[in-house]
Amino acid sequence: MNPPKTTNELMQRCQALAGLTLGQLARQLGAAVPANLKKDKGWAGQLIEQALGASSASKAEPDFPHLGIELKTLPIDQHGKPLESTYVCVAPLTGLTQQRWQDSWVCQKLSHVLWLPLLAERSIPVAERVIGTGFLWQPDAREMQLLQQDWEELMDLITLGGIDQIRGAHGQVLQLRPKAANSRALTSAYGTSGQPIKALPRGFYLKTAFTQQVLRKVFC
DNA sequence: ATTTGATCATGT
DNA sequence: ACATGATCAAAT
Numbered sequence: 001m002n003p004p005k006t007t008n009e010l011m012q013r014c015q016a017l018a019g020l021t022l023g024q025l026a027r028q029l030g031a032a033v034p035a036n037l038k039k040d041k042g043w044a045g046q047l048i049e050q051a052l053g054a055s056s057a058s059k060a061e062p063d064f065p066h067l068g069i070e071l072k073t074l075p076i077d078q079h080g081k082p083l084e085s086t087y088v089c090v091a092p093l094t095g096l097t098q099q100r101w102q103d104s105w106v107c108q109k110l111s112h113v114l115w116l117p118l119l120a121e122r123s124i125p126v127a128e129r130v131i132g133t134g135f136l137w138q139p140d141a142r143e144m145q146l147l148q149q150d151w152e153e154l155m156d157l158i159t160l161g162g163i164d165q166i167r168g169a170h171g172q173v174l175q176l177r178p179k180a181a182n183s184r185a186l187t188s189a190y191g192t193s194g195q196p197i198k199a200l201p202r203g204f205y206l207k208t209a210f211t212q213q214v215l216r217k218v219f220c
Numbered sequence: 221a222t223t224t225g226a227t228c229a230t231g232t
Numbered sequence: 233a234c235a236t237g238a239t240c241a242a243a244t
Contacts, residue, residue: 041240042225049225059244060223075227085235087226122227168236178237179223187221200237201222208235 001053014134023127033127045073075120086206093189101148113137150174161192163199173210179203
């Protein structure tokens, strides 16, 4: 699929997907549907990227560079409640330490998101899971402030060497969790005295309560 | 090893 | 029941 040239074109393609099951979409694209997502956790997201013409899979860029839009699927239950926290990006444990919030990876990624809800209760077979109505979102002033607050708190802990004290429970809307192949993976970080150490790579995630509010604003 | 896409599955 | 911590696959 070629990349959409305009936001309008992107949203039209998105509309065309609403109501389809993953099985129907996979058949259109000639893709096989896995029996479960245990070993294909990103399958649905990548299928939808392909359907919409996202051009930068596996690159550190927005999904639609020309439009500056990031695509995120959002697994929900039948009541519209997010089933999972939403992965945003990896956390820089070294390097860009004096970064301002406005320049941060998190802020840039979240500044323009195309959310695509996906009815994905685990009791529903993968092929029968239904694609919802996608919508464009930009954080309002209140949401932006909550995100910035949590980001600054977490970045302080990282730069002050508190990486191994950070747990998922930190932060109101944004949390820091492991993001690695397994718990033995290591990357560079700062220790409690500022010395270089090796630590488990982390990523930023949006908590479900936050994404639920985003959905409510749009559908209520 | 990193960054993309996330969901799994156990502990609380 | 739910969130936290752990994990899987592909591309680079």
